[in-house]
Amino acid sequence: MLNELTGKDSLHVLSVGQDSPYFQSLNSKLSSDHGFQIQSVRTFSETAPSLDQGRRYDAILLDLDIPVEDRFTNIRKIHEKNPFMPVIALGEDENPAVGLQVISEGGDDYLVKGRIHSGVVDRVVRYGIEKKRQDKRNYFMEQKYRLITERSATAICVIGTQETVSYINPAAEVLCGISAANARGKAVRDILHFQDWPAVAAFLAASAGTTRILDAVLYENGERLPVILNLSSFRLEGEDDIFLFIDRKVMPTPEEREQTRKVTQEARQGELDRIQSEYVSAVSHYLKTPLASIRLYLDYLVNGYAGSVTEKQKEYLSTIDETTERLNDQVTRLLNLSKIRSHQFQMKMEQTDLAHMLEEESRIFKAQAEHKPLEMVIKTEKAPLVYCDRGRMREVINNFISNAVKYTPAGGRVAFFARRAVNGVELVFEDTGIGIEAQYLEAIFDPFCDIPKTGIGWVESTGLGLSLAKRVVEMHQGTVSVKSQKGKGSIFTVFLPVEKRKANSRRNGV
Helix, strand or coil: CHHHHCCCCCCEEEEECCCCHHHHHHHHHHHHHHCCEEEEECCHHHHHHHHHCCCCCCEEEEECCCCCCCCCHHHHHHHHHCCCCCEEEEECCCCHHHHHHHHHCCCCEEEECCCCCHHHHHHHHHHHHHHHHHHHHHHHHHHHHHHHHHHCCCEEEEECHHHEEEEECHHHHHHHCCCHHHHCCCEHHHHCCECCHHHHHHHHHCCCCCCEEEEEEEEHHHCCCEEEEEEEEECCCCCCCEEEEEEECCCCCHHHHHHHHHHHHHHHHHHHHHHHHHHHHHHHHHHHHHHHHHHHHHHHHHCCCCCCCCHHHHHHHHHHHHHHHHHHHHHHHHHHHHHHHCCCCCCCEEEECHHHHHHHHHHHCHHHHHHCCCEEEEEECCCCCEEEEHHHHHHHHHHHHHHHHHCCCCCCEEEEEEEEECCEEEEEEEECCCCCCHHHCCHHHCCCCCCCCCCCCCCCCCCCHHHHHHHHHHHCCCEEEEEEECCCEEEEEEEEECHHHHHHHHHCCC
């Protein structure tokens, strides 16, 4: 800004003074030597029209020796009309009191005629212009902050020496139940009724150039109505005043806290599921290729492509092949579970007879049940067709039948039913096996769940089957439920809707 006023800038100056040789000479010098554009008038009465007509002047040179009852009246009038107009007064009186009076009335400087030359006037005028510009900026900045303070929802209290209040904003007036005029000069503890004053006092005393935060309880409006508040305070370095900012602290209801906890937990679980799915998917893909190679070369060996093999060798190779196939199945389950979690699981929806599918899958395990031995019962009734992915639902049915046979000791009973249900079809898988303790009933559908198994020999399990089956059923808008008692068996029920699934299939273009 100072650079703007250096050199021979074209400043527009209104010169108000008598038509004296001194003023004529001064105006001439300011014009020729300093680039001033001078508008000269003889009396103050000629000044008002020039200012009222909106003409722009950078400063006013005012002759104090113009005859008036009060020679400072002109300065006062100019200041009232335009408080940011620089006024430089000139007079013959050398008394310092005159200069002080000029400043107190709104002028910017006083120069004694005959004691100064045009260069001094030039510097004083430029200084006065810059000072007024700074005053104007400060004024509007002050108005801006005042507006922000008065409109703020945060209660603001300025505390001076002796812990007395020097200012409160409207929000603090509401909080304290007192007007700003009545609060001014009162002890802060008389208008802010904090429950723990020693803690607040220590908090205020420690505030020195930094912002600190404290939670406090206030009895609003002096009544016994506790309000939880968040206090922050600040003290400008070298200043005594403390700025205290008071915000109501929103206390969530128990329902809101519970909802926040659930949302946070779900978000955290969602992120864990995503990470696990990406990891499982990567591992599954890496395992698929070597497993396919192992099975290929096992087939070459069994068929004698690498030379003849004995019967015993064939038996061992067949066992390796079966084990590799089971491992491949588990990898496929892992991959499918990962796809479901990452919403990449594609389904081909078709009308399907679930009762017939249950009969087909049960026959696969009939020989295994007879060998154990187990009593196997299969009962189906005519039920409506449902829209589902046949391959996925076959895997679901296969998993529940396999578990029933696997976890039922010899001499037990397994029973599988397909029946009509309200708005859908139910598949029921019953067994008299080892059962599940009540504390594990929800956990059995979690991936990799491994619960204690007693009453049977060693059983191979990865804990993926039930988790995958439940997710597939839920993708069909169905449900899976379980009832079980330790040592007495379990009942798993799968429900698939008819109409809802059909409508959804049409939307998917099936």
